[in-house]
Amino acid sequence: xxxxxxxxxxxxxxxxxxxxxxxxxxxxxxxxxxxxxxxxxxxxxxxxxxxxxxxxxxxxxxxxxxxxxxxxxxxxxxxxxxxxxxxxxxxxxxxxxxxxxxxxxxxxxxxxxxxxxxxxxxxxxxxxxxxxxxxxxxxxxxxxxxxxxxxxxxxxxxxxxxxxxxxxxxxxxxxxxxxxxxxxxxxxxxxxxxxxxxxxxxxxxxxxxxxxxxxxxxxxxxxxxxxxxxxxxxxxxxxxxxxxxxxxxxxxxxxxxxxxxxxxxxxxxxxxxxxxxxxxxxxxxxxxxxxxxxxxxxxxxxxxxxxxxxxxxxxxxxxxxxxxxxxxxxxxxxxxxxxxxxxxxxxxxxxxxxxxxxxxxxxxxxxxxxxxxxxxxxxxxxxxxxxxxxxxxxxxxxxxxxxxxxxxxxxxxxxxxxxxxxxxxxxxxxxxxxxxxxxxxxxxxxxxxxxxxxxxxxxxxxxxxxxxxxxxxxxxxxxxxxxxxxxxxxxxxxxxxxxxxxxxxxxxxxxxxxxxxxxxxxxxxxxxxxxxxxxxxxxxxxxxxxxxxxxxxxxxxxxxxxxxxxxxxxxxxxxxxxxxxxxxxxxxxxxxxxxxxxxxxxxxxxxxxxxxxxxxxxxxxxxxxxxxxxxxxxxxxxxxxxxxxxxxxxxxxxxxxxxxxxxxxxxxxxxxxxxxxxxxxxxxxxxxxxxxxxxxxxxxxxxxxxxxxxxxxxxxxxxxxxxxxxxxxxxxxxxxxxxxxxxxxxxxxxxxxxxxxxxxxxx
Amino acid sequence: xxxxxxxxxxxxxxxxxxxxxxxxxxxxxxxxxxxxxxxxxxxxxxxxxxxxxxxxxxxxxxxxxxxxxxxxxxxxxxxxxxxxxxxxxxxxxxxxxxxxxxxxxxxxxxxxxxxxxxxxxxxxxxxxxxxxxxxxxxxxxxxxxxxxxxxxxxxx
Ligand code: FES
Ligand code: FES
Numbered sequence: 001x002x003x004x005x006x007x008x009x010x011x012x013x014x015x016x017x018x019x020x021x022x023x024x025x026x027x028x029x030x031x032x033x034x035x036x037x038x039x040x041x042x043x044x045x046x047x048x049x050x051x052x053x054x055x056x057x058x059x060x061x062x063x064x065x066x067x068x069x070x071x072x073x074x075x076x077x078x079x080x081x082x083x084x085x086x087x088x089x090x091x092x093x094x095x096x097x098x099x100x101x102x103x104x105x106x107x108x109x110x111x112x113x114x115x116x117x118x119x120x121x122x123x124x125x126x127x128x129x130x131x132x133x134x135x136x137x138x139x140x141x142x143x144x145x146x147x148x149x150x151x152x153x154x155x156x157x158x159x160x161x162x163x164x165x166x167x168x169x170x171x172x173x174x175x176x177x178x179x180x181x182x183x184x185x186x187x188x189x190x191x192x193x194x195x196x197x198x199x200x201x202x203x204x205x206x207x208x209x210x211x212x213x214x215x216x217x218x219x220x221x222x223x224x225x226x227x228x229x230x231x232x233x234x235x236x237x238x239x240x241x242x243x244x245x246x247x248x249x250x251x252x253x254x255x256x257x258x259x260x261x262x263x264x265x266x267x268x269x270x271x272x273x274x275x276x277x278x279x280x281x282x283x284x285x286x287x288x289x290x291x292x293x294x295x296x297x298x299x300x301x302x303x304x305x306x307x308x309x310x311x312x313x314x315x316x317x318x319x320x321x322x323x324x325x326x327x328x329x330x331x332x333x334x335x336x337x338x339x340x341x342x343x344x345x346x347x348x349x350x351x352x353x354x355x356x357x358x359x360x361x362x363x364x365x366x367x368x369x370x371x372x373x374x375x376x377x378x379x380x381x382x383x384x385x386x387x388x389x390x391x392x393x394x395x396x397x398x399x400x401x402x403x404x405x406x407x408x409x410x411x412x413x414x415x416x417x418x419x420x421x422x423x424x425x426x427x428x429x430x431x432x433x434x435x436x437x438x439x440x441x442x443x444x445x446x447x448x449x450x451x452x453x454x455x456x457x458x459x460x461x462x463x464x465x466x467x468x469x470x471x472x473x474x475x476x477x478x479x480x481x482x483x484x485x486x487x488x489x490x491x492x493x494x495x496x497x498x499x500x501x502x503x504x505x506x507x508x509x510x511x512x513x514x515x516x517x518x519x520x521x522x523x524x525x526x527x528x529x530x531x532x533x534x535x536x537x538x539x540x541x542x543x544x545x546x547x548x549x550x551x552x553x554x555x556x557x558x559x560x561x562x563x564x565x566x567x568x569x570x571x572x573x574x575x576x577x578x579x580x581x582x583x584x585x586x587x588x589x590x591x592x593x594x595x596x597x598x599x600x601x602x603x604x605x606x607x608x609x610x611x612x613x614x615x616x617x618x619x620x621x622x623x624x625x626x627x628x629x630x631x632x633x634x635x636x637x638x639x640x641x642x643x644x645x646x647x648x649x650x651x652x653x654x655x656x657x658x659x660x661x662x663x664x665x666x667x668x669x670x671x672x673x674x675x676x677x678x679x680x681x682x683x684x685x686x687x688x689x690x691x692x693x694x695x696x697x698x699x700x701x702x703x704x705x706x707x708x709x710x711x712x713x714x715x716x717x718x719x720x721x722x723x724x725x726x727x728x729x730x731x732x733x734x735x736x737x738x739x740x741x742x743x744x745x746x747x748x749x750x751x752x753x754x755x756x757x758x759x760x761x762x763x
Numbered sequence: 764x765x766x767x768x769x770x771x772x773x774x775x776x777x778x779x780x781x782x783x784x785x786x787x788x789x790x791x792x793x794x795x796x797x798x799x800x801x802x803x804x805x806x807x808x809x810x811x812x813x814x815x816x817x818x819x820x821x822x823x824x825x826x827x828x829x830x831x832x833x834x835x836x837x838x839x840x841x842x843x844x845x846x847x848x849x850x851x852x853x854x855x856x857x858x859x860x861x862x863x864x865x866x867x868x869x870x871x872x873x874x875x876x877x878x879x880x881x882x883x884x885x886x887x888x889x890x891x892x893x894x895x896x897x898x899x900x901x902x903x904x905x906x907x908x909x910x911x912x913x914x915x916x917x918x919x
Contacts, residue, residue, distance in 0.1 A: 076860070077860055078859035078860030078861070078897045079859070080859075209853065209856060210856065210858060210861075212858075212861060213853055213856065213858055213861075214853060216858045216861035216864050217849045217852045217853060217858070217864060217868060218796070218836065218837070218839070218840060218849065219795075219796020219797065219835070219836030219837050219839075219865045220796065220837075221861055222795075223798075223862055225795070225798065225799060225862075226789075226795035228793055228795065234790065259779065288778075288782075288786055288790035288791060289786050289789070289790055289799075290782045290783060290786040290790070293802075362896055363860070363862075363896055364798070364800050364806065364808060364860070364862040364863045364894065364895070364896045364897075365798070365800070365860070365862045366800075411860070411861070411862075413798070413860050413861070413863075414860045414862060414896050414897060415860075416896075444799075446802055447800065447801040447802060447803070447805075447806075448802075665856060669856065669859055669899075669902075670859075672898055672899070672901055672902070673859055673897045673898035673899065674898070675898065676895075676897075676898025676900060677896070677898055698801055698802075698803050698805055699801050699803075699805040699806055699894060700803070700805055704894060704896060705898070705900075706890075706891050706892075706893075706894060707886070707887055707890040707891050707893065707900050707903070707904070708887035708888070708890075708891040710898070710901070711901075712883065712901070712904065713901075714901050
């Protein structure tokens with residue numbers, strides 16, 4: 001496996017040595033190679049491990065009774081891909097959805113193409129391959145029917161699960177044609193006749209419900225947590241409370257005395273950078289989960305906290321803020337923002353500091369994996385976003401060939417980025433190896449484990465400085481971000497955000513400001529920094545979007561109009577013209593920054609919320625917008641703030657332009673969910689450290705939005721639906737504009753600026 | 764050695780008295796419809812009914828359930844209110860990942876059994892203990908209101 005994050009295109013094109021590519025290799029080790037070593041011409045799906053596969057023989061099979069089986073090769077974590085991608089295949093092949101069965105692929109990127117559900121890429125990268133696979137299957141069925149009837153293939157047509165010959169009135173069902181069709185040559189890409197948009201039955205039509213919907217409601221859907229096998233044992237792990245900590249000594253006597261406990265297994269601590277390796281510790285294995293949990297409580301352990309034992313969030317916040325106020329490393333530089341600032345009158349200068357804490361993913365299903373080792377092979381049942389990475393981890397750990405490791409992908413009870421790191425699968429493999437041959441081991445994380453040992457969203461201090469003249473024109477813009485980098489997960493001691501992080505809503509912004517400078521500060525990580533739904537867009541968009549509202553206020557202008565003026569007329573910008581940057585792995589020609597589309601979502605959200613309307617005292621509307629993962633989003637939040645500073649979100653209007661809307665009903669679900677998750681992180685969620693330890697432990701102190709705090713009205717506005725555009729991402733883009741829109745609304749309601757998350761109560 | 768009555772069936776288990784009902788059902792009886800989300804009565808994923816009233820089974824010792832009627836998501840298909848709620852959940856396309864939904868449905872059924880026409884505030888009150896990290900709250904609300912309507916019309 002090699003997960004490659006290509007950090008820069010332009011630097012390589014210019015032949016400079018600055019660009020880095022992180023390549024995560026087999027053992028979770030990382031090599032940082034110059035981009036010159038990577039193939040710079042590959043974009044999008046082609047740049048991902050496994051690329052894409054569109055072979056109908058891989059994805060489609062048809063039984064004699066006409067049942068069409070379609071493989072879902074990407075894991076379901078709540079976005080709907082297990083339904084939406086097979087739906088695309090079914091539509092192109094003219095299969096009737098009620099006769100389609102979906103089966104989940106095991107890990108095998110060589111066979112299926114990339115399987116990592118991460119980065120809002122499923123529809124972006126697999127819409128066309130799935131359309132091609134479906135069209136090829138349809139054409140093979142047509143060819144089989146034409147041969148059977150000895151008529152030219154041009155005279156027959158696939159319609160709703162059968163092929164018809166209109167002139168003679170003959171028809172054959174897919175089941176009757178299945179065997180012959182499978183023997184037809186697979187048409188080449190150039191021979192494929194894709195459907196015209198007008199002929200879609202399911203794409204864009206909201207005719208298809210989630211394949212698991214009924215099972216979910218009956219409690220019959222199988223998640224990783226629900227795996228059961230005869231003779232299965234259950235394990236929980238006591239992990240070092242501090243990242244990088246080690247076991248000094250432990251005594252398992254009392255743990256082994258707990259009824260039901262069968263074994264205690266030491267888990268080795270990771271070497272080098274954490275990557276996807278286990279943290280280490282002691283596993284307690286028992287006959288059921290409860291006994292394992294009780295056994296773990298009875299362990300006596302002494303830890304050596306290691307180098308991160310002093311990590312303290314209050315201190316670190318000070319250090320970050322300080323770093324965000326000192327000159328950093330310049331990563332975008334247009335004009336001369338520094339001189340303009342230095343020469344500006346005090347009255348024209350405006351600066352603000354923002355802070356966004358660590359966040360835990362807290363998917364409702366904590367990490368869990370089941371592993372069984374038998375006769376030189378391992379079988380895994382788990383809920384992972386990246387099955388191939390799980391296979392690599394287990395193969396490496398057990399010194400097996402990847403083909404001797406089978407990873408079965410069960411439903412994920414949420415993922416949000418956490419479950420693309422298969423450390424928990426590796427842990428299960430370690431424990432299974434210590435058990436008698438063939439014993440299935442289910443390794444369960446409790447909620448406390450999940451909160452204490454997450455791959456956290458980073459923590460950042462963001463500094464913005466602008467010169468704004470008396471007429472309200474912004475003459476210079478400086479955005480300096482100080483945050484530990486995800487790269488520290490893979491390269492020991494890596495400091496400062498990488499281009500792929502800075503690109504997200506810091507470098508990549510389209511405002512018409514003559515002098516722009518973006519800087520990043522070098523700060524070290526003291527926790528495992530992972531990626532959380534929408535990643536660095538969260539802090540960067542929070543700061544920049546609050547700042548624009550603040551500038552509008554200073555200029556005495558309406559925020560919406562001020563923002564539209566700042567963005568300027570509709571035009572397409574090559575992000576590479578802003579700076580050496582990263583375009584979510586996509587080609588800048590295919591995916592330019594389109595300010596017209598950004599304007600479109602701002603207009604739609606404002607229209608939906610009736611921007612500018614009269615509001616009762618203590619109420620306010622706030623706007624924010626963002627371009628991320630090739631989709632454009634804008635949000636207007638309406639709040640009411642009471643005398644005690646209590647914030648109640650009354651309504652959210654969210655607009656999105658993700659290009660073609662393949663399954664609009666699920667797109668709306670992601671927008672609603674993104675609104676709720678965005679409000680969670682804005683209002684209540686925060687992870688803090690003391691003595692290197694996470695202070696929060698469960699949902700009482702790591703608070704996420706509940707029913708009663710959730711807005712009763714979430715209006716979603718889908719904009720554009722242009723099927724000539726390449727698809728944009730859907731899962732992540734709804735999140736970033738929510739927190740800044742909320743804080744802008746609080747300002748509108750109270751005149752008070754909240755620049756630090758979570759908001760809590762407004763004082 | 765408690766005897767349990769689960770969805771109308773008698774089940775024998777051999778577990779310690781303090782073992783939470785959730786783990787007894789999931790690990791010992793293989794009934795995995797009820798989910799583990801927090802283990803501390805904070806998220807509602809494990810919600811079952813004891814004698815018709817919703818409880819958090821992750822903190823309910825099995826001894827407290829002995830001799831009482833336990834009903835779980837697996838039994839809702841044969842419950843009049845349960846059926847209507849499950850149907851409303853489908854029609855509103857509530858689920859995203861779906862992991863929390865068994866608990867949500869069990870709490871909603873509990874609410875509708877005691878409060879036939881719940882107000883928005885009553886829904887907030889009853890459902891406040893059930894977290895959905897995917898953020899399906901607006902649809903859950905819509906599904907509950909729809910189910911209440913259906914039940915008021917006498918049902919199916
Ligand atoms: S698992 Fe019981 S309330 Fe969360
Ligand atoms: S649907 Fe995923 S947690 Fe509720």
